[in-house]
Amino acid sequence: MKKTSGMIDRLLFYTLVPSFFIALYLIFIWSPVEKVMGETQKIFYFHVGSAWVAFLAFGVVGYYSVRVLIKPRIQHHINAGISAEIGVLFTTITLITGMIWGKSSWNTWWTWEPRLATTLILWFIYVAYLFVRKMDGSNEKIARLSAVFGIVGVINVPIVFMAIRWWNTKLHPVVFGEGKNQSGGGIEPDMLVALLFSVFTITLLYIFLMRKGIEIEKMRHIVKKAKSKAIEKLAG
Amino acid sequence: MMSILKDAWIIASKDLSNEIKTKQTIGMMVIFSSLVVLIFSFAFDPTNNMVKAVIPGLVWLITVFSGILGLNRSFLSEHENDALTGLRSAPIDPSSIYLGKVLANFLLVTAVQLVSIPVLFLLFDYRFFGKISWFFLVVVIGTLGFIIVGTFLAALSANAKNSEMLLPVLLLPLLSPLMIAAVQATRIVLENETIGDAVSWLRLMSAYDLLFLAACFFLFEFIMEGS
Numbered sequence: 001m002k003k004t005s006g007m008i009d010r011l012l013f014y015t016l017v018p019s020f021f022i023a024l025y026l027i028f029i030w031s032p033v034e035k036v037m038g039e040t041q042k043i044f045y046f047h048v049g050s051a052w053v054a055f056l057a058f059g060v061v062g063y064y065s066v067r068v069l070i071k072p073r074i075q076h077h078i079n080a081g082i083s084a085e086i087g088v089l090f091t092t093i094t095l096i097t098g099m100i101w102g103k104s105s106w107n108t109w110w111t112w113e114p115r116l117a118t119t120l121i122l123w124f125i126y127v128a129y130l131f132v133r134k135m136d137g138s139n140e141k142i143a144r145l146s147a148v149f150g151i152v153g154v155i156n157v158p159i160v161f162m163a164i165r166w167w168n169t170k171l172h173p174v175v176f177g178e179g180k181n182q183s184g185g186g187i188e189p190d191m192l193v194a195l196l197f198s199v200f201t202i203t204l205l206y207i208f209l210m211r212k213g214i215e216i217e218k219m220r221h222i223v224k225k226a227k228s229k230a231i232e233k234l235a236g
Numbered sequence: 237m238m239s240i241l242k243d244a245w246i247i248a249s250k251d252l253s254n255e256i257k258t259k260q261t262i263g264m265m266v267i268f269s270s271l272v273v274l275i276f277s278f279a280f281d282p283t284n285n286m287v288k289a290v291i292p293g294l295v296w297l298i299t300v301f302s303g304i305l306g307l308n309r310s311f312l313s314e315h316e317n318d319a320l321t322g323l324r325s326a327p328i329d330p331s332s333i334y335l336g337k338v339l340a341n342f343l344l345v346t347a348v349q350l351v352s353i354p355v356l357f358l359l360f361d362y363r364f365f366g367k368i369s370w371f372f373l374v375v376v377i378g379t380l381g382f383i384i385v386g387t388f389l390a391a392l393s394a395n396a397k398n399s400e401m402l403l404p405v406l407l408l409p410l411l412s413p414l415m416i417a418a419v420q421a422t423r424i425v426l427e428n429e430t431i432g433d434a435v436s437w438l439r440l441m442s443a444y445d446l447l448f449l450a451a452c453f454f455l456f457e458f459i460m461e462g463s
Binding site for chain 2: 125
């Protein structure tokens with residue numbers, strides 16, 4: 001068990017590193033430079049990748065939160081927490097790259113566009129989630145409370161998106177897929193290849209970080225247990 | 237189902253009679269919301285014409301700010317004499333505790349609003365042109381959603397040592413869709429625009445209310461479980 005998990009880790013690492021270099025090559029050298037936006041368009045590849053991972057990570061939080069409530073196990077609790085931490089990281093990256101993009105293409109750091117605002121509120125919800133996890137109390141209690149909050153947070157995300165969409169379009173509910181494509185309708189096939197590859201690489205990075213994070217958190221739990229055991233021994 | 241409602245009513249009336257006796261929380265909430273109005277009248281010059289634009293937002297700001305004070309108390313007060321353990325071990329469904337608290341908090345915040353919103357209109361010298369029945373409807377549905385989520389998170393954060401700080405941090409991001417809808421609907425109603433536009437916001441608010449009422453109703457027992 002231990003051996004195979006270590007092998008998977010190594011395998012992941014050795015695919016991750018070269019694919020990162022390939023992704024960088026594809027993004028910066030191979031794919032064509034966008035006519036209007038020029039070099040700034042390159043940020044697009046990182047932006048889309050990290051936005052995708054951010055939403056994925058929060059989906060994973062929701063999934064493990066439900067699992068915790070169905071069958072309380074420390075493993076699910078750890079998974080949800082690590083996923084939330086990585087999710088916050090990638091949401092931050094998404095927001096920052098999005099702002100740089102916005103500044104160069106829309107000439108403003110921030111607009112209240114549905115996707116932007118939803119991502120920001122998502123960030124706040126999951127920072128709050130991490131606060132809940134840092135509460136003091138027994139492990140089971142925190143696992144339960146944070147799972148409950150995680151579920152409520154996941155429920156909230158689509159509602160936020162709809163609300164902001166309606167708010168911004170001045171009350172004319174849009175049907176899905178209004179096609180507001182900033183790259184001007186459609187995408188160059190070369191760019192699409194680079195985009196897909198960078199999304200794949202960043203997803204790989206997420207899985208890798210997830211595994212490492214879970215491992216570290218588990219070690220922390222073991223150390224904590226050993227510590228309290230030692231204290232008991234010394235006291236008793 | 238009937239027994240849940242009956243138990244909820246008993247818990248709500250316990251809270252309310254407690255409140256009527258001491259008048260601690262409600263007094264604080266009324267004074268606090270009036271103070272918020274006062275501070276805002278310094279921030280936005282009431283003689284200015286732009287006041288009209290901020291009134292719908294202010295209605296909800298004072299509701300949320302003063303409401304959070306009340307919500308904080310609603311579960312912390314149960315920690316005195318360990319009353320929460322009593323509630324927990326009572327032979328009732330945990331959901332009825334939730335419903336009872338929602339009812340009590342809703343009535344409390346509505347009572348505060350009955351004072352604070354007229355005070356807001358008075359101090360800002362706001363002429364009311366819209367239909368009052370629609371305004372009531374928007375305020376009631378919005379407040380209900382706020383209380384539904386707020387009571388749930390108050391119960392959650394009451395477990396923490398720094399619950400007074402934790403509650404707003406948890407609550408405000410979750411409230412954001414409701415607040416967008418409520419402020420827009422209030423603006424439409426107050427400015428007497430076509431009601432049809434407000435109806436779609438009201439629908440969004442009702443959907444939010446129902447969805448979170450269902451979710452919180454079922455998830456509440458996980459908060460009350462164990463220690």
